[in-house]
Amino acid sequence: xxxxxxxxxxxxxxxxxxxxxxxxxxxxxxxxxxxxRFDHFLAGTVGAQRGLxxxxxxxxxxxxFERAVEGMSAQGGGNTQFGALLLLVPLTRAARDDLxxxxxxxVVEDTTVADAAAFYRAFEHVDVFVADPPEDMAPLxxxxxxxxxxxxxxxxxxxxxxxxxxxxxxxxxxxxVTGFERSFGAxxxxxxxxxxxxxxxxxxxxxxxxxxxxTLVADKHGExxxxxxxxRAVELHERRAVETDREAVEAxxxxxxxxxxxxxxxxxxxxxxxxxxxxxxxxxx
Amino acid sequence: xxxxxxxxxxxxxxxxxxxxxxxxxxxxxxxxxxxxRFDHFLAGTVGAQRGLxxxxxxxxxxxxFERAVEGMSAQGGGNTQFGALLLLVPLTRAARDDLxxxxxxxVVEDTTVADAAAFYRAFEHVDVFVADPPEDMAPLxxxxxxxxxxxxxxxxxxxxxxxxxxxxxxxxxxxxVTGFERSFGAxxxxxxxxxxxxxxxxxxxxxxxxxxxxTLVADKHGExxxxxxxxRAVELHERRAVETDREAVEAxxxxxxxxxxxxxxxxxxxxxxxxxxxxxxxxxx
Numbered sequence: 001x002x003x004x005x006x007x008x009x010x011x012x013x014x015x016x017x018x019x020x021x022x023x024x025x026x027x028x029x030x031x032x033x034x035x036x037r038f039d040h041f042l043a044g045t046v047g048a049q050r051g052l053x054x055x056x057x058x059x060x061x062x063x064x065f066e067r068a069v070e071g072m073s074a075q076g077g078g079n080t081q082f083g084a085l086l087l088l089v090p091l092t093r094a095a096r097d098d099l100x101x102x103x104x105x106x107v108v109e110d111t112t113v114a115d116a117a118a119f120y121r122a123f124e125h126v127d128v129f130v131a132d133p134p135e136d137m138a139p140l141x142x143x144x145x146x147x148x149x150x151x152x153x154x155x156x157x158x159x160x161x162x163x164x165x166x167x168x169x170x171x172x173x174x175x176x177v178t179g180f181e182r183s184f185g186a187x188x189x190x191x192x193x194x195x196x197x198x199x200x201x202x203x204x205x206x207x208x209x210x211x212x213x214x215t216l217v218a219d220k221h222g223e224x225x226x227x228x229x230x231x232r233a234v235e236l237h238e239r240r241a242v243e244t245d246r247e248a249v250e251a252x253x254x255x256x257x258x259x260x261x262x263x264x265x266x267x268x269x270x271x272x273x274x275x276x277x278x279x280x281x282x283x284x285x
Numbered sequence: 286x287x288x289x290x291x292x293x294x295x296x297x298x299x300x301x302x303x304x305x306x307x308x309x310x311x312x313x314x315x316x317x318x319x320x321x322r323f324d325h326f327l328a329g330t331v332g333a334q335r336g337l338x339x340x341x342x343x344x345x346x347x348x349x350f351e352r353a354v355e356g357m358s359a360q361g362g363g364n365t366q367f368g369a370l371l372l373l374v375p376l377t378r379a380a381r382d383d384l385x386x387x388x389x390x391x392v393v394e395d396t397t398v399a400d401a402a403a404f405y406r407a408f409e410h411v412d413v414f415v416a417d418p419p420e421d422m423a424p425l426x427x428x429x430x431x432x433x434x435x436x437x438x439x440x441x442x443x444x445x446x447x448x449x450x451x452x453x454x455x456x457x458x459x460x461x462v463t464g465f466e467r468s469f470g471a472x473x474x475x476x477x478x479x480x481x482x483x484x485x486x487x488x489x490x491x492x493x494x495x496x497x498x499x500t501l502v503a504d505k506h507g508e509x510x511x512x513x514x515x516x517r518a519v520e521l522h523e524r525r526a527v528e529t530d531r532e533a534v535e536a537x538x539x540x541x542x543x544x545x546x547x548x549x550x551x552x553x554x555x556x557x558x559x560x561x562x563x564x565x566x567x568x569x570x
Contacts, residue, residue, distance in 0.1 A: 285324050
């Protein structure tokens with residue numbers, strides 16, 4: 001049987017992530033959001049191809065990410081997979097050598113100021129929700145896009161430095177400074193979970209949502225809401241509700257969609273976990 | 286905005302086809318079959334990449350198809366998109382010049398005995414449901430795979446000749462000898478339909494199912510069943526039930542899935558129509 005390449009596994013991970021259901025608050029196989037639909041995510045996955053292939057071929061993480069975001073955003077829904085790609089690009093780059101925590105740590109440690117500049121340019125391709133930075137960081141507000149590059153260069157900040165500056169508060173960036181610990185943990189849980197891949201994706205999404213408050217929810221709705229969502233996830237996860245009481249998870253999912261509460265960071269880490277599990281052969285499709 | 290390549294449009298067409306719902310009798314966003322799941326189709330789409338890129342780059346239709354099928358079949362569900370790829374490969378090849386009926390007719394007319402041999406080899410990668418051929422055609426039974434190649438060469442049959450020999454009885458092959466008329470017609474209807482892409486895919490699938498009895502259903506369950514399915518589709522299509530009485534279409538879909546009746550040929554032509562509509566810019570995602 002032909003085997004899939006790392007770049008193909010990255011795209012399959014994006015597809016399995018969005019299809020996994022129920023994934024409370026997110027677009028999934030059964031749910032669209034108001035302006036963000038399942039087909040936008042399908043198109044985003046197709047568009048991310050070249051950037052992911054660049055990462056697999058050894059390109060710099062920044063340029064590969066920028067290219068992936070540019071292609072991902074060539075659909076009408078806006079930002080679909082920005083955060084997921086920020087995890088998948090270094091992971092795909094690491095898979096070129098060996099997909100382990102030390103190797104992906106080396107990949108992010110090797111990032112440069114040029115990678116940081118490409119990351120900033122990526123924000124010009126798509127409208128990403130970002131909280132206001134502290135005042136002294138205003139020159140480095142990512143929403144400035146390429147206009148922030150001189151400030152980056154003056155301070156000599158690499159892409160890893162930029163990510164480190166976003167912690168705490170952004171749990172995608174946190175993966176960069178913790179050796180992708182939650183992503184690798186999610187992969188282990190995907191391997192141990194039962195049932196077909198989309199059920200496993202749903203169960204592991206819920207376990208991640210129970211683990212820490214979702215930082216996108218905290219940015220948009222405040223920390224109290226993020227903690228409330230986490231507490232409900234803890235209750236459902238502890239009684240393995242995806243397997244034993246699916247209706248309760250479906251109801252939680254519908255409630256979050258109705259309230260416009262979208263734990264996008266948790267979905268990003270789920271995608272990263274799916275990639276690692278596929279690449280290691282512990283999750284089969 | 287970055288534009289998608291023809292090979293990317295082909296993959297997006299496969300994704301929109303399988304996600305389109307309700308698509309009676311087929312795997313869709315809301316339904317799995319007993320041994321064939323949504324995630325198998327997602328993986329099949331990812332795997333088809335290289336073959337579709339070969340077609341877009343001008344490779345022979347046979348080798349590109351064989352490669353696409355080899356990659357598509359690298360998942361645990363078996364045959365997901367064999368028929369769809371048999372339409373998408375020549376269409377993607379035509380899109381290199383101009384995606385029109387005369388150009389795709391020229392593409393299939395240019396196929397050779399070597400293309401036919403590659404088509405036969407493709408059957409070695411995946412188990413495809415095929416009806417028994419007439420006795421004098423037994424040496425050319427596709428299920429013989431590469432063993433049939435000497436008989437092909439002796440008779441000097443091109444891939445277009447092989448397709449012509451499968452008409453009537455196989456409406457994927459029929460597209461090859463009719464200038465892909467139903468595929469292009471489906472694209473026009475996708476452009477004229479209303480709503481988001483997955484609703485349009487469902488409506489156009491139903492219109493195709495109403496147009497002619499599905500040949501895969503006829504092969505598996507007999508012509509009476511194929512005609513019964515068609516008649517129910519006619520009734521639903523005439524009153525625009527996808528838009529006006531979705532529950533009736535959902536019930537039809539559930540009934541066909543329960544009975545194991547899978548109009549796969551109609552899904553294949555839907556995918557071809559989606560590709561043409563995307564490539565012409567008349568269907569936006």
